[in-house]
Amino acid sequence: MGNGTPSATRAVGPRGETRAVPEAVARHVWVRAGGRCTICNRYLMEDSATGQEVPIGQLAHIVGWSTAPGSPRGDHDLPVEERNSAENLMLLCHDQHRVIDHKSLWEVFDVDTLRAMKRDHEERIRRLTGLGHDNRTTVLRVVGNIHGRPVELTSSSVTTALLAKNRFPDWILRGADEFEIDLRAIPGESASSPAYWAAARSHLEDRLRHLCTQVRKESVNHVSVFALARIPVLVLLGTYLDKMLQVDLYPKRREGKPVWGFDELGEPTRFTSHLLRPGNDPARVAVVCSISGSVDIDRLPSDVRDTHSIYELRPDSVLPTPELINTQATLDRFSQARRTLLSTIEVDHPGVTAIPIFPALPPPAAITIGRHLLHAAHPPLHIYDRMPGSPDYIFATSTEF
Numbered sequence: 001m002g003n004g005t006p007s008a009t010r011a012v013g014p015r016g017e018t019r020a021v022p023e024a025v026a027r028h029v030w031v032r033a034g035g036r037c038t039i040c041n042r043y044l045m046e047d048s049a050t051g052q053e054v055p056i057g058q059l060a061h062i063v064g065w066s067t068a069p070g071s072p073r074g075d076h077d078l079p080v081e082e083r084n085s086a087e088n089l090m091l092l093c094h095d096q097h098r099v100i101d102h103k104s105l106w107e108v109f110d111v112d113t114l115r116a117m118k119r120d121h122e123e124r125i126r127r128l129t130g131l132g133h134d135n136r137t138t139v140l141r142v143v144g145n146i147h148g149r150p151v152e153l154t155s156s157s158v159t160t161a162l163l164a165k166n167r168f169p170d171w172i173l174r175g176a177d178e179f180e181i182d183l184r185a186i187p188g189e190s191a192s193s194p195a196y197w198a199a200a201r202s203h204l205e206d207r208l209r210h211l212c213t214q215v216r217k218e219s220v221n222h223v224s225v226f227a228l229a230r231i232p233v234l235v236l237l238g239t240y241l242d243k244m245l246q247v248d249l250y251p252k253r254r255e256g257k258p259v260w261g262f263d264e265l266g267e268p269t270r271f272t273s274h275l276l277r278p279g280n281d282p283a284r285v286a287v288v289c290s291i292s293g294s295v296d297i298d299r300l301p302s303d304v305r306d307t308h309s310i311y312e313l314r315p316d317s318v319l320p321t322p323e324l325i326n327t328q329a330t331l332d333r334f335s336q337a338r339r340t341l342l343s344t345i346e347v348d349h350p351g352v353t354a355i356p357i358f359p360a361l362p363p364p365a366a367i368t369i370g371r372h373l374l375h376a377a378h379p380p381l382h383i384y385d386r387m388p389g390s391p392d393y394i395f396a397t398s399t400e401f
């Protein structure tokens with residue numbers, strides 16, 4: 001093959017001259033680079049303009065192959081006989097190759113910089129191509145019209161969050177809407193009207209029936225949930241997620257990148273529950289969840305306030321805050337405290353037929369409250385919600401089917 005003809009096994013110099021590289025060395029570099037440009041990540045086994053499947057990548061020397069003055073980075077002390085080794089060659093597209101070998105840029109693309117680029121690229125390719133079927137997860141985004149704010153929940157921000165957890169996305173639940181479950185077109189959300197709750201619930205059921213079918217066909221066994229919606233929607237969502245499913249929750253971070261996901265580090269918070277106020281009917285029990293903020297029991301409806309025994313689930317020895325559940329370990333502890341409280345109620349209040357619940361909960365905790373509920377012997381939850389701008393709780397929906 002002559003000059004100017006792309007070849008997978010020739011290294012190209014700054015003036016287009018090529019040098020043969022041993023087949024095994026070339027294969028080594030191509031495979032480690034995943035067939036992609038080390039700098040721009042372009043796929044190099046096909047010409048994007050014509051769609052023809054031809055190798056368009058070039059093997060580029062980090063330390064120039066010659067010590068002559070015109071050889072990019074060629075004055076380095078790497079012995080000449082090692083310059084055609086896989087360690088000294090990187091896979092590039094034609095454009096990036098021109099850039100790094102351009103004389104005015106030799107100092108920008110010095111030997112250390114290029115070696116670091118090669119290392120980063122090859123490590124990334126190895127990690128990504130190591131993600132097998134077990135690392136696949138089905139993306140489930142649930143979006144309501146929270147305060148009318150736009151949400152940064154693009155497929156690329158989802159993918160970034162998943163890759164940080166060694167997962168890659170499967171979009172099988174994607175429908176005609178922007179998100180897998182898009183509640184934004186349903187009217188009445190800010191008024192928390194009964195019609196809104198009925199419509200939101202039937203939309204959730206409808207979309208999640210599709211998920212259940214996939215779970216039964218065993219094409220889905222792991223789901224990653226990105227949810228921003230009214231808290232009662234999220235509790236309902238939790239009840240619909242099949243108990244056989246493995247579910248990872250990705251909360252929206254208040255700040256920092258990636259935008260979605262738990263923090264890795266941090267001492268987990270403990271949770272506790274206690275009887276806040278005894279009632280006069282042992283078969284009537286209510287639960288207030290003071291996690292993201294404190295629930296003021298004077299804001300509960302009077303029929304609950306005056307008759308029910310009211311239990312509170314809250315963090316132990318710290319104040320409730322919206323950022324409280326910021327690690328998976330803390331969420332797990334919250335889930336445990338929730339189970340303990342429900343068991344206590346079951347033992348101490350055997351006649352309970354439904355539990356009104358007043359949530360001040362961050363989204364992952366709301367979903368967790370709903371999970372496994374159907375399959376346990378627990379009474380259904382009647383979920384209350386606060387209207388935006390109003391301190392009073394009103395009934396929203398229930399987990400009864």
Ligand SMILES: [Zn+2]
Pocket residue numbers: 037038039040041042092093094095096
């Ligand atoms: Zn490139």
